[in-house]
Amino acid sequence: METEIDICEFIENRPADAVLLDVRERITFSHGNIEGSVNIPLDELSELYSLPKDKKIYVYCQADIFSREVVELLRDEGYEAYNLSGGYRKYLLEYCAKKKAL
Numbered sequence: 001m002e003t004e005i006d007i008c009e010f011i012e013n014r015p016a017d018a019v020l021l022d023v024r025e026r027i028t029f030s031h032g033n034i035e036g037s038v039n040i041p042l043d044e045l046s047e048l049y050s051l052p053k054d055k056k057i058y059v060y061c062q063a064d065i066f067s068r069e070v071v072e073l074l075r076d077e078g079y080e081a082y083n084l085s086g087g088y089r090k091y092l093l094e095y096c097a098k099k100k101a102l
Contacts, residue, residue, distance in 0.1 A: 002082075004082070005085065008090065008091065021070070022088070023061045023070050024041065025042075049077060055080075057079050059071050060088055060091070063088075064084065064087035064090075065087075
């Protein structure tokens, strides 16, 4: 099963019931994030298991390194989780830049 989804494609076709999980530090999250994101930093991983198991979880971090690990943890616990490849950096550089150009 494919566990990677391009972050820009996800934003363009975001499911209404998607849980969008940002695993960056709280201070980083407070300086910018994707609207509707839930923030659970890596140092608070025990909070992950409070996420609903009946929804798909889409995970991102700054550059999609840590989010891959979180997706593996969630999948091991029975969640349907996906990594948003490219991370927040790609979202800013490509999606926001494209939107601004329109």
